[in-house]
Amino acid sequence: MAEQTTTKKSGVENKKIPASTNKKIIDLKIELLKNPTKRGRIKKEIARLLTMENLTKSEKKL
Numbered sequence: 001m002a003e004q005t006t007t008k009k010s011g012v013e014n015k016k017i018p019a020s021t022n023k024k025i026i027d028l029k030i031e032l033l034k035n036p037t038k039r040g041r042i043k044k045e046i047a048r049l050l051t052m053e054n055l056t057k058s059e060k061k062l
Contacts, residue, residue, distance in 0.1 A: 021049050 017025070025046055032042045 017050075017053055021053055024049055 028042050028046050032039060
């Protein structure tokens with residue numbers, strides 16, 4: 001199932017992700033643009049945030 005996204009001035013925001021997590025992801029993307037040498041760490045952190053949200057959603061469904 002494809003997730004719905006909207007584009008805004010700050011970047012792509014996912015409607016299914018809570019605002020707090022979305023804000024953290026946007027901040028990490030900004031940090032990535034400012035400091036590309038930390039690319040691996042930042043990508044892992046974004047993946048961790050998204051994984052935590054998916055796990056939380058699946059636990060609520062059960």
